[in-house]
Amino acid sequence: MKPALFSVLCEIKEKTVSSIRGIQEEGPPDAQLLRLDNMLLAEGVSRPKKQGRGAAAAASAAAPGGRPSDRGLEHSGYRAKLSQIRQLYHSELEKYEQACREFTRHVTSLLQEQSRVRPVSPMEIAHMVGVIHSKFNSIQMQLKQSTCEAVMTLRARFLDARRKRQNFSKQATEVLNEYFYSHLSNPYPSEEAKEELARRGGISVSQVSNWFGNKRIRYKKNMRKFQEEATIYTAKTAVDATEVRGPGCQASCPSISHSSSSGPFPLTGPRDALVHLQTLACLQPTPRGGGLLAQARGGWPGKQMPTASPTGNPSSITSDASN
């Protein structure tokens, strides 16, 4: 009886097997899945499959700018939440994969058991496994999608938070203004100077750059408004200059400043006088012709100096630091 039934089933099978073959795979969601995968990878949520140690490096490399020392503090909160997301993602993923394995095993053993009473080809089992995997993959994709969403919102929140500005500390503005007004004729701090200012003000280098960019343009826009500030800080730096100048400004302060710009001043000495004259000139209602004014007004030729260049002309370094 049993062999007869088996053969009948075989016959029926012959007719239906083609339809099974026809179903086969479905491929389209690959693109989206790839997109999600790439994003998760770029965000450092999922690690590179083969190189486990690459995760941290990838995460830091994904940070914009590429200056690792720049924004470490601001990222700490972001990092924490990101790792939280990552942890959740991986635990969920692991759960899904385990469930998938178990289910696959179960189905496989079931089919093998049934193959004793009805014809079940290995290909069919493989097909079933494929179907199961695709189902679980779609679930995984949902997980990835929601993870991506979480990352995106976190990112948005972080960026918003970064955009919410916070005024610099007194110390920072002090330091920045001091530098600005004592280098009024060429307020373009070199990279090293920026680092120094950042260190002394407790802010980042890019914040120093932002500050100087804003300051230059706003100072130039109407100097009258900054006259008071200028006198304050020039007086302050004048005092500083006569006092100890040791620990703050090292020999690294190049400040080729004056000689480079359009200002053909012998200077080296009367920097303060120059500034004072400038501020006086700013008070003129018709600032058209002022020679000194022209320096600052049309001035700041923008030619950024060799700054980091190691072989900067040593002859012109005479001025600021020593006075």
Next chain:
DNA sequence: ATATATGATTAAGA
């Protein structure tokens, strides 16, 4: 509540 000050971002130029 409005005005000003200010840090950050963006586009465009060299």
Next chain:
DNA sequence: TCTTAATCATATAT
């Protein structure tokens, strides 16, 4: 890449 200039969005002063 760094700058200027304009602009955004908020902080602070009025």
